[in-house]
Amino acid sequence: PPALAPTPPRPAPPPVYPACDWPAATAVNAFPQALILGVKKGGTRASLEFLRLHPDRALGSEPHFFNRCYERGLAWYRSLMPRTVEGQITMEKAPSYFVTCEAPHCIHGMSPDTKLIVVVRNLVTWAISNYAQALSRMPGLPSFRALAFCHGLGPVDTAWSAMHIGLYAQHLAHWLCYFPLSHFLFVRGKCLVSNPAGKVGRVLGLKRVITDKHFYFNATKGFPCLKKAQGARQPHCLGKSKGQPHPRVPEAVVQRLHDFYRPFNCKFYQMTGHDFGWD
Numbered sequence: 001p002p003a004l005a006p007t008p009p010r011p012a013p014p015p016v017y018p019a020c021d022w023p024a025a026t027a028v029n030a031f032p033q034a035l036i037l038g039v040k041k042g043g044t045r046a047s048l049e050f051l052r053l054h055p056d057r058a059l060g061s062e063p064h065f066f067n068r069c070y071e072r073g074l075a076w077y078r079s080l081m082p083r084t085v086e087g088q089i090t091m092e093k094a095p096s097y098f099v100t101c102e103a104p105h106c107i108h109g110m111s112p113d114t115k116l117i118v119v120v121r122n123l124v125t126w127a128i129s130n131y132a133q134a135l136s137r138m139p140g141l142p143s144f145r146a147l148a149f150c151h152g153l154g155p156v157d158t159a160w161s162a163m164h165i166g167l168y169a170q171h172l173a174h175w176l177c178y179f180p181l182s183h184f185l186f187v188r189g190k191c192l193v194s195n196p197a198g199k200v201g202r203v204l205g206l207k208r209v210i211t212d213k214h215f216y217f218n219a220t221k222g223f224p225c226l227k228k229a230q231g232a233r234q235p236h237c238l239g240k241s242k243g244q245p246h247p248r249v250p251e252a253v254v255q256r257l258h259d260f261y262r263p264f265n266c267k268f269y270q271m272t273g274h275d276f277g278w279d
Ligand SMILES: Nc1ncnc2c1ncn2[C@@H]1O[C@H](COP(=O)(O)OS(=O)(=O)O)[C@@H](OP(=O)(O)O)[C@H]1O
Pocket: 039, 040, 041, 042, 043, 044, 045, 046, 095, 129, 130, 132, 189, 192, 193, 223, 224, 225, 237, 238, 241, 242, 243, 244
């Protein structure tokens, strides 16, 4: 008689989750619908921390995907995003996307509907802020003046990142080849300090949930801090690299930089239709 056919393996039983681990029926890892593109030292961390308070948004970690690890693929990127339910906006921030040449193309490839947030700041203050950060890490750094100008007093050294990144008009022109201006939201870094609730509350038309009640002014830090960070009971200020003292830079140097940036600023105002008043 023919040998008995082996019993076919039983199909694996469906997974059994403890009640508290049931996956929410509609929660998914969605690609970000909005990205904070930078710029670094503009106030990106403050924007992110303040937005965390909003129940209608979910913020991803900071994987620097579009400027450092795009080769890992969009599926990997998506898996890093928090699970969200319908009606929630997924967001991510990276300090350098705005100045990364390939980023507009890659982000457009992910979704041409992505909303883009850029935190901008007076470029001279901004350049000094970058220098302050670098100096705190490398105390032996040459003076600001020596780095800002070729040969000490020559033309502005646009090869220095603190000068180059500030050419907002040039970076924006590149982005506008991929996204219309209506997709951009420009946030003044200064407003995040003077009126954090106002600025953050209005981002992306989110319901007005974040108000002055969420903040207090911390006189020691000299900046607004959160009365309670998300999921915590304690007041929370940003870390010590945010809001650090700036070195004194001679007025003549500041003036020369204002003169240098003026035409670029004018161009940026024209492109965005908004006078940021940096001159
Ligand atoms: N609430 C609050 N607390 C502290 N700092 C605040 C806050 N709001 C805005 N800022 C400004 O944020 C600047 C740092 O910007 P970023 O977070 O974009 O820096 S980074 O690129 O992520 O390192 C930082 O720049 P510096 O003051 O030059 O350090 C601040 O001016």
